[in-house]
Amino acid sequence: MNAEQSIQPPAIGDIWPGQGGIYGGLRQYPEGMCHVVFATEDVGRHAYGDYGASTKATSRTDGRANTAILIARKGKHPAAIAASAYTADGNADFYxxxxxxxxxxxxxxxESFATDWYYISSSQRAADYAFSMIFGAGLQDFNGKDGELRVRPVRRFLQ
Structure with a gap:
């Protein structure tokens, strides 16, 4: 058992000291049930990038896998670059x-997210579009990959 697994998480929505942000609860991933931690702040507004080019970053559930695909495209995806560069509490595994x-x-x-502008996801919808979400209305949508939307990094680790 590693140190992260022996720590008792806080209430969902509270800051998790030492884990880099706001506890988002548990979620199932390919590697198993994981704790989800959202950064406490956005890292600006960035474009998804690579407008007009289709990528294999199409998972609607696994942002880590999508981000790895986007980062491998060498500088063409500003939102993925900004999210993966984020560090907090010594954690550098955000995406x-x-x-x-x-x-x-x-x-x-x-309540941990801004409600005035869309957040970009790592999930490509088409060559020109990526999925996005606006928290005020709880609306999932898609925006042009060249539009600059809010970026909120996230990380996960096994329960």
């Missing part, structure tokens, strides 16, 4: 959330 992870944030910790 750009998939649309399902943003929805998870809206379900369990909506």
């Amino acid at each position: 750009l959330p998939a649309i399902g992870e943003l929805h998870h944030g809206w379900q369990y910790a909506p």
Whole structure:
């Protein structure tokens, strides 16, 4: 058992000291049930990038996998670059959330997000569009990959 697994999480929506942000609860991933931690702040507004080019970053549930695909495209995805560069409490494993992870944030910790502008996800919808979410209305949508939307990093680790 590693140190992260032996720590008792706080209430959902509260800051998790030492874990880099706001506790978002548990979520199932390919590697198993994981704790989800959203950064306490946005890292600006950035474009998804690579407008007109199709990528394989199409998972609606696994932002870590999507972000790895986008980062491998060498500088073409500003939102993924900004999210993966974020560090907090010594944690440097943040990534750009998939649309399902943003929805998870809206379900369990909506007060932790801004409500005045869309958040971009790592989930591509088409060559010109990526999925996005606005927290005020709880609306999932899609925006042009060249538009600059809010970026909120997320990380996860096994329960």
